[in-house]
Amino acid sequence: MDDWLIYRGVGAPDPDRIHTLPPPPPWRAFSGEPLPDPVPPIDASSTRRLGSRVSAPPAQDARALDLINAALYLRRPLLVTGEPGSGKSTLAHSVAYELGLGRVLQWPVVSRTELKDGLYTYDAIGRLQDAQLAEREQREPDDIGRYIRLGPLGTALLPTRRPRVLLIDELDKSDIDLPNDLLNVVEEGEFALPELERAADRPGQREVHVLSHDGRRVPVRDGRVRCHAFPFVVMTSNGERDFPAPLLRRCIHLHLDPPRDERLAAMVQAHFGAGADEGNLDLISRFTSEDGDGELRPTDQLLNAIYLTQHTVRTDPARREEIAGLLMRPLDTRQR
Numbered sequence: 001m002d003d004w005l006i007y008r009g010v011g012a013p014d015p016d017r018i019h020t021l022p023p024p025p026p027w028r029a030f031s032g033e034p035l036p037d038p039v040p041p042i043d044a045s046s047t048r049r050l051g052s053r054v055s056a057p058p059a060q061d062a063r064a065l066d067l068i069n070a071a072l073y074l075r076r077p078l079l080v081t082g083e084p085g086s087g088k089s090t091l092a093h094s095v096a097y098e099l100g101l102g103r104v105l106q107w108p109v110v111s112r113t114e115l116k117d118g119l120y121t122y123d124a125i126g127r128l129q130d131a132q133l134a135e136r137e138q139r140e141p142d143d144i145g146r147y148i149r150l151g152p153l154g155t156a157l158l159p160t161r162r163p164r165v166l167l168i169d170e171l172d173k174s175d176i177d178l179p180n181d182l183l184n185v186v187e188e189g190e191f192a193l194p195e196l197e198r199a200a201d202r203p204g205q206r207e208v209h210v211l212s213h214d215g216r217r218v219p220v221r222d223g224r225v226r227c228h229a230f231p232f233v234v235m236t237s238n239g240e241r242d243f244p245a246p247l248l249r250r251c252i253h254l255h256l257d258p259p260r261d262e263r264l265a266a267m268v269q270a271h272f273g274a275g276a277d278e279g280n281l282d283l284i285s286r287f288t289s290e291d292g293d294g295e296l297r298p299t300d301q302l303l304n305a306i307y308l309t310q311h312t313v314r315t316d317p318a319r320r321e322e323i324a325g326l327l328m329r330p331l332d333t334r335q336r
């Protein structure tokens with residue numbers, strides 16, 4: 001295998017490899033002073049998707065590996081397009097798991113999502129109410145940091161030594177402005193919290209502790225969050241719309257085809273153990289052959305069918321076919 005690959009898609013953790021990543025190109029170097037904090041460990045949302053039987057063969061093809069690693073080296077976001085079920089979201093979890101980058105920060109995008117939601121929220125009303133209460137009780141009001149919570153993007157930009165992984169999921173669902181707004185923050189690798197910036201010259205207010213998206217209290221200095229290691233950002237899209245050229249220019253674009261053959265076998269083994277691909281060749285070949293009609297049939301359906309037939313009808317081929325057929329259907333709610 002190529003030496004330059006940091007992420008190799010082998011499905012086994014190798015947390016030291018990230019140290020072999022060379023320094024960023026000068027135009028992508030960031031100056032945030034690193035926090036001493038450890039990286040929060042990987043959580044169930046990653047292991048659920050990846051399966052628990054690691055040591056499967058590579059679940060990415062060579063071209064995808066090259067592009068994923070290009071994004072890591074260049075400190076650029078990876079824009080992953082492809083049909084539902086092609087493995088876009090799981091890719092972020094796979095990189096975090098293998099490179100020991102800890103819990104994936106997830107930002108699911110909907111039409112109402114604004115940049116601000118990803119950066120931070122400030123509970124001004126809560127603070128006002130608490131201040132009035134404190135006055136009545138004749139005590140000091142709580143620190144402003146208690147009313148600020150960083151979002152997934154804001155947390156990903158905290159100055160950590162190891163890059164965090166940020167999944168901006170289904171960016172194509174956003175309103176028209178979000179991709180451009182996002183672009184500025186991703187270019188600069190930093191953002192301001194005006195509420196803190198204004199107060200930063202008051203005594204004791206230079207450094208304020210706020211809540212991160214994953215529930216830790218983290219220091220913010222001078223009202224700005226400035227990254228150290230640029231996060232590994234995965235933006236996914238089901239291709240429902242085109243993105244503005246400036247965004248495309250600053251991303252690495254990877255298109256994932258629906259998994260077939262080796263990749264599909266690797267996924268099946270990741271979830272059901274070594275050899276599970278061979279034990280379910282009938283279902284796998286049915287799954288891959290039936291979509292010659294260009295209909296969408298996400299991998300989740302194959303995984304569901306294998307699970308169900310494993311527990312119900314191991315021995316009766318006809319029933320097995322029947323049950324699998326119930327689940328493996330094109331993504332279309334019209335009656336068939």
Ligand SMILES: Nc1ncnc2c1ncn2[C@@H]1O[C@H](COP(=O)(O)OP(=O)(O)O)[C@@H](O)[C@H]1O
Pocket residue numbers: 048049050051059082083084085086087088089090091094236266267270271298299300303
């Ligand atoms: N590398 C992988 N290893 C194991 N399972 C995977 C892998 N990639 C995808 N899958 C499985 O395939 C299914 C679809 O993947 P997902 O990432 O949700 O697709 P998308 O985001 O493109 O819709 C999930 O059930 C996931 O568990």
Ligand SMILES: [Mg+2]
Pocket residue numbers: 085088089090169236
């Ligand atoms: Mg997805």
